[in-house]
Amino acid sequence: MKILLIGANGTIGKAVGAELSQRHEVITAGRNSGDYRVNIQDVQSIRDLYAKTGTIDAVACAAGNVTFAPLESMTPEQFDVGIRDKLMGQVHLVLIGREYVSVRGSFTLISGSLADEPVLFGSSASMVNAAINAFVRAAAIELPNVRINAVSPTVLEESMESYGPFFRGAEAVPARRVALAYSRSIEGANTGQVYNVL
Amino acid sequence: MKILLIGANGTIGKAVGAELSQRHEVITAGRNSGDYRVNIQDVQSIRDLYAKTGTIDAVACAAGNVTFAPLESMTPEQFDVGIRDKLMGQVHLVLIGREYVSVRGSFTLISGSLADEPVLFGSSASMVNAAINAFVRAAAIELPNVRINAVSPTVLEESMESYGPFFRGAEAVPARRVALAYSRSIEGANTGQVYNVL
Numbered sequence: 177m178k179i180l181l182i183g184a185n186g187t188i189g190k191a192v193g194a195e196l197s198q199r200h201e202v203i204t205a206g207r208n209s210g211d212y213r214v215n216i217q218d219v220q221s222i223r224d225l226y227a228k229t230g231t232i233d234a235v236a237c238a239a240g241n242v243t244f245a246p247l248e249s250m251t252p253e254q255f256d257v258g259i260r261d262k263l264m265g266q267v268h269l270v271l272i273g274r275e276y277v278s279v280r281g282s283f284t285l286i287s288g289s290l291a292d293e294p295v296l297f298g299s300s301a302s303m304v305n306a307a308i309n310a311f312v313r314a315a316a317i318e319l320p321n322v323r324i325n326a327v328s329p330t331v332l333e334e335s336m337e338s339y340g341p342f343f344r345g346a347e348a349v350p351a352r353r354v355a356l357a358y359s360r361s362i363e364g365a366n367t368g369q370v371y372n373v374l
Numbered sequence: 375m376k377i378l379l380i381g382a383n384g385t386i387g388k389a390v391g392a393e394l395s396q397r398h399e400v401i402t403a404g405r406n407s408g409d410y411r412v413n414i415q416d417v418q419s420i421r422d423l424y425a426k427t428g429t430i431d432a433v434a435c436a437a438g439n440v441t442f443a444p445l446e447s448m449t450p451e452q453f454d455v456g457i458r459d460k461l462m463g464q465v466h467l468v469l470i471g472r473e474y475v476s477v478r479g480s481f482t483l484i485s486g487s488l489a490d491e492p493v494l495f496g497s498s499a500s501m502v503n504a505a506i507n508a509f510v511r512a513a514a515i516e517l518p519n520v521r522i523n524a525v526s527p528t529v530l531e532e533s534m535e536s537y538g539p540f541f542r543g544a545e546a547v548p549a550r551r552v553a554l555a556y557s558r559s560i561e562g563a564n565t566g567q568v569y570n571v572l
Contacts, residue, residue: 294512302512310504314492318445
């Protein structure tokens with residue numbers, strides 16, 4: 177398969193690339209690195225990306241920013257980061273990319289376990305992750321020719337230094353386990369699924 | 375209790391007002407009618423509303439627009455309607471209103487069953503409703519002095535003429551049953567709950 181991996185240079189992206197490149201051609205994209213540059217907040221940037229890749233068999237997204245902050249100090253602009261980037265950035269990757277993905281090809285988006293189990297300072301992440309999971313379930317029934325799933329991990333072992341304080345007591349998972357969920361989504365046949373990695 | 379009811383002139387809002395006004399003082403607000411006018415997409419309009427109401431014991435929101443359309447024809451602007459209005463409009467009602475709600479007072483937001491069970495043309499509603507439910511669960515653990523819940527109804531009996539085609543086979547509920555869920559949220563003691571009305 178020819179797979180477009182967005183956010184390829186992040187902790188999850190690197191693990192997904194390592195897993196999938198064993199068996200597939202992986203085209204990497206990212207904000208500051210990779211075969212192609214893309215800013216998923218910018219619809220035109222996404223259009224330009226697909227114009228360069230041409231037809232692909234799968235889109236794996238491991239990109240998406242969201243702001244962690246106390247709810248009482250969250251500004252509309254901070255909520256906008258998660259909505260514009262992680263949520264609508266990924267939605268637009270699907271809506272625009274649909275024309276470029278081959279029949280029975282797939283989109284795999286990234287959400288996160290805060291959708292189901294909130295933590296302090298994570299209100300924006302909870303909102304955005306749950307929205308992504310619901311979008312995936314809803315989009316699956318309106319996309320007859322392509323598949324769409326989400327991968328929803330808890331905090332990563334590799335990210336505990338920075339995110340550990342938000343996730344005290346969480347059983348962190350290694351990025352390579354998250355990458356296996358991408359593999360199940362892309363190399364399997366399901367659609368409308370949320371792959372929890374807990 | 376002194377209760378601010380937003381979207382008071384809608385199908386759900388009228389039923390909530392009828393239920394709560396039997397026992398409480400209900401202040402009504404809406405885009406085009408009610409004791410006060412408010413556009414929940416506009417942060418300043420929300421600030422002006424609370425400045426007029428002063429301290430209240432509960433905020434009940436039955437307002438929020440979202441666009442129903444085939445996913446393949448949904449534009450970024452159509453997705454924005456649900457995000458700006460039903461999702462972030464209600465989030466801002468909470469963030470700004472927090473200073474005006476009395477201790478152990480409550481916010482009750484409106485979401486909807488498409489969060490959990492998608493239908494054709496409902497991708498934006500699914501996304502927005504799930505985001506609201508997750509926000510309520512997350513906000514509840516960061517709002518120690520006030521309570522926050524969501525009411526998540528399926529399609530209303532009163533709306534079947536317009537929404538029936540989207541909800542074939544759904545067991546519609548009367549708005550008065552949805553109003554009872556608002557009563558449980560406001561007159562009960564729970565927080566972080568999603569009251570499904572199915």
